[in-house]
Amino acid sequence: MAGSRVRLLGWWAAVIVYAGFLFFLSSLSLPLPLPFAPGVGLDKVAHLGAYGLLSYLLFRALHISFPHAALWRIALAAAVLATLYGASDEAHQLYVPNRQAEILDLVADGIGAFLASGICWVKRNGA
Numbered sequence: 001m002a003g004s005r006v007r008l009l010g011w012w013a014a015v016i017v018y019a020g021f022l023f024f025l026s027s028l029s030l031p032l033p034l035p036f037a038p039g040v041g042l043d044k045v046a047h048l049g050a051y052g053l054l055s056y057l058l059f060r061a062l063h064i065s066f067p068h069a070a071l072w073r074i075a076l077a078a079a080v081l082a083t084l085y086g087a088s089d090e091a092h093q094l095y096v097p098n099r100q101a102e103i104l105d106l107v108a109d110g111i112g113a114f115l116a117s118g119i120c121w122v123k124r125n126g127a
Contacts, residue, residue: 008064014057015057018057023092026092028099029096029099044105044107044108045108048109051085051109052112055078055079055117056116056117058082059117062074071121071124071125075117078116078117079113082117086110086113090102090105090109
């Protein structure tokens with residue numbers, strides 16, 4: 001029982017720390033340079049991966065929190081929560097100097113979140 005509680009707190013701590021890290025990154029006046037050659041749309045790949053990871057962390061935390069819930073509900077909730085966090089992040093960037101909110105960033109966030117949750121759902125269902 002105590003072990004499962006520690007695991008539960010660990011996953012939620014990971015969600016909170018990672019969400020804080022994303023908030024920190026979006027608070028920077030100039031975005032960090034990507035580790036590969038600049039090009040059109042490469043920042044969207046970064047958004048896709050970043051919010052895919054957030055969705056994965058949320059899926060794990062929600063699944064441990066609600067072990068008897070249907071997995072498709074867990075996956076949907078994780079993807080929606082990650083996408084909503086992406087929307088709040090884009091809104092936050094409206095107030096950061098030299099940054100702007102972009103609808104295509106939010107689209108990439110949502111695609112990454114739903115892809116990651118879908119993969120988690122498929123893997124947990126054994127399909």
